[in-house]
């Protein structure tokens with residue numbers, strides 16, 4: 001086998017292995033099947049053309065995710081109804097941001113936690129599942145992408161950092177922010193469901 | 207929930223929550239150890255319950271948000287790679 005054949009086999013195998021995750025990311029970015037398919041095709045073609053830039057074969061996945069995302073930003077973003085809110089990190093990153101988030105979670109009353117932890121609180125219940133996915137969809141893009149890359153696609157913080165072109169510490173804080181925003185959605189859900197005690201004793205929701 | 211340190215070397219609720227996502231993701235840094243988080247969770251019912259909720263949410267995300275590539279898209283991509 002020539003070097004090129006060997007490289008091609010490697011490339012093909014790894015794209016195949018990551019196809020669902022790649023498609024998932026493409027779909028989340030473009031929000032429709034036809035564009036997701038086009039984006040994925042474009043990204044794979046570009047990735048092959050740039051295969052020389054893959055320094056470490058063990059980093060194939062974050063490398064390809066990054067190309068996919070860059071492809072979206074350069075080709076699809078303008079047509080997309082959905083802006084990439086890159087600046088949100090700066091806006092939300094205050095000096096005390098991390099502590100404020102932890103404090104907000106800390107202040108949630110045990111009634112809230114116990115309500116969610118009841119055995120019959122079925123996370124796979126359709127209505128509840130839909131609410132959670134709606135909350136994910138409503139997250140600002142940077143947090144949503146980060147949470148999904150890590151918690152759905154199983155990327156490590158290092159890999160997610162590479163895929164998104166940010167330092168690992170940024171992934172760490174985006175995870176906290178993204179997941180705290182999800183907790184706020186769960187909070188709203190509990191309040192809607194009549195957990196009135198939370199309204200009286202809980203932290204202020206902005 | 208309170209932030210009292212209930213035993214010697216307890217990191218407290220704030221620190222536990224601050225480290226919770228990294229802990230659940232297997233990504234704790236050098237500042238707080240797995241043992242410190244787990245010891246706190248064993249002693250604090252509130253944080254333990256929160257960790258269970260977050261774990262359930264992780265599981266939900268893992269299963270619920272996955273989207274399989276449609277057969278047509280897979281075929282098209284395979285052909286594309288063959289032609290590269």
Ligand SMILES: [Zn+2]
Nearest residue numbers: 218219250253
């Ligand atoms: Zn605690």
